Amino acid sequence: MAKDYHPQRKILELNEEKARSIVSTQAVNFLDLVNVSYFYRPSERAALGMENPYVVNGFQFGVNLNLGAFLQKPSQIKQARIDHKISQFERQAYEIELENQVKIRYYTYIQAFNELRIKELALQDSKTFSDDLQLRFERGEVMLSDYAEAKASVSEASSAKLEVEVNYLTAKDALEELIGAKIEDVK
Template identity: 50%
Template sequence: MTIKRLFILLLLLAANVQIHAQEDIASQINPPLLQKYVDLAKEYYPKRKMYKASELSAKAKIGTAKAGYLESLNASYFYRPSNGTILDVNNPYSINGFQFGVNLNLGLFFRTPSLVKQAREEYNSASYLTKEYDILLEIDVKERYFEYLQWFNDLKVKNQAYIDNKAASDGLRYKFEKGEVSLDVYTKAKSLTSTASSEKLLAEVNMLKAKSSLEALLGKKMEEVK
C-alpha cells in the first residue's frame, strides 16, 4: 500500500463519519428535554432571581402607594357619659354619648393617584426586564445545548477516526513486521494515529467544557434531568 493510497483511505473514512454525524445532529435535539433545561435555568439562575425579586418588590410598592388613600383620612371620636351635665368645667362636653370626626388631607389625597400610577409603571418596567431576561436566558440555554451536541458529535467523529486510524496502523504494523510495507508507510500511519488521538482528546475537552457551561445555567448535572 502506498502512502498516497493510505492517506486517501483514511481521509475517506474520516469524511464519511463526519457527514454521518452532521446528518444526525438535528435528530438528536430533544425538544421536551430542552424545555426542561430552560425551565430549570429560569428557576435556578441567580441573575434571573434578581430580576424576579425586583419585579415583586415593584409590585409590592403598588399596595403601599394605594395605602395613601387611607393615610389621607383621619377618623376620631369622643365619648361623654350620658349622666354628665351639658356644661361642666371638669367635663366640658355639650353632647352626651359618642362624637365622631373625620379629617381629610387633601394634598395627600390628590397626590396618591399619581403615586399609584408611578408604582404601576415601575412594576411594568421591572416586569418587562424580567421577560426580556427570560428570552435572553432561553436563547443562552439553547445555544449552550446546541454547542454541547456539536462537541458531543465531534467527539464521536474524532473517536471513530482514532479507532479507524489505529486499526489501519495496527494492520500496517503486522505487514511491516512481515516486510510487506516500508518503514516510511508504517511511520506515517503511526503519525496519523497519534494525531487522531490528540484530536479525540481535544474534542473530549471541548465537549466537557460545553457540558459544564450548560450545567452552570441549570444548577444540576445534565444526567439528573429526566
C-alpha cells in the same frame, strides 16, 4: 429546568411581587390623606378664661385633609403600577435570555459530543490502519516512511481527540451550570 433553578429568576420574581404589593399599598394609602381628631374638655370649667383658652367645652371634632398628598397620590399609584409593569417585563426578558442561553449551550454541547464521536472513530480507524501497516512493515511489504507516517497520523488523531474531549467536557459543564442538574439526570 433552568427557570426553576436559576437564582436570578427568583430575584426577579420577588421584585415583581414587591412591586405588586406596592401598588396595593399605594391604593390603600388614600386613607392617609385624611386626619380625623377630637378633643374633650370637661363641662365644669369656664369656657373662656386665663387658664382655659378654649372657647367651647365638651367634645371638639376636627378633620384635616392634606391637599398636597391628595394631589400627589394618583401619580404615586401610577408610578407604582409602572414599576410593577417594568418588573414584569424584566422577568420576561430574563426568561427569554435564559432560554436562549440554554439553547446555545445545548447546541454547543451537541456539537462537541458529535465531534468527539467523529474523532473517536477517526482515531480508531487510524490505529487500525497503523496496526495493519506495522504488520506489513514487519513482513517487509511497506517502507519505513509509510509506517512512520501512519504512527504520526495516530498521534495527531489522539491529540485531536483529546482536544475535542476537553471542548465536550467544557460544554457539558457550562450546560449543567445553567440548568442546575447533571445531563445524565435530565430526561
